[in-house]
Amino acid sequence: MGAIPFSHAGERLSALLDDELDDRGALQVTRHLAVCDECMDELEDLRAARSALRGLQAPDPGVAFMLQTVVLGEPAPQEPHLVRRVALAGSGVALLGVLVVAFVLGAEQGTVVPPVDRFVVDHVFSVEGGPMVTPVGVQPSAQP
Secondary structure (H helix, E strand, O other), rough: OOOOOOOOHHHHHHHHOOOOOOOOHHHHHHHHHHHOHHHHHHHHHOOOOOHHHHOOOOOOOOOHHHHHHHHHHOOOOOHHHHHHHHHHHHHHHHHHHHHHHHHHOOOOOOOOOHHHHHHHHHHHOOOOOOOOOOOOOOOOOOOO
C-alpha cells in the first residue's frame, strides 16, 4: 500500500461522498478508511447527517417572503405592517404606470382640418391650360 499524504481523511470524506475526488484521491481515501476506524466513524456520521437532512420537509416560505422575493427581489422584512406598506406601495406604482400608459395611448388628438380652399386655388394656378378663374365680384365680360 502506498504512502498516504494525510493523517486523517478530514474534508476528503465529504468530497468522497459528493463524488468530487478524482480516481487517485478516491482510492487514497478508501484505502485510509480500511485502516482508520476514526475516519470510518466520521464517514458514517456524515452519511447519517446527509440522510437526515434529505428526509426533512422543505419549510413553507410564507406569503411575505414570496411577495418580497418575487415582486421586489429583496428578503422579506420581519414586521407585518412593513409588508403591507411595501405591497401597497408596489400596487400604487403599478396602478400609476397603467394610468400613464392609458393616458398616453388614449389621449384625444383633435380633428385635423386641412385648408382645402387654398389647395384648390394652388392647383388651379399650377395646371397649364387649366380653367380660367373669375375673381369674386368681377362680372364676366362677353367675349368678341
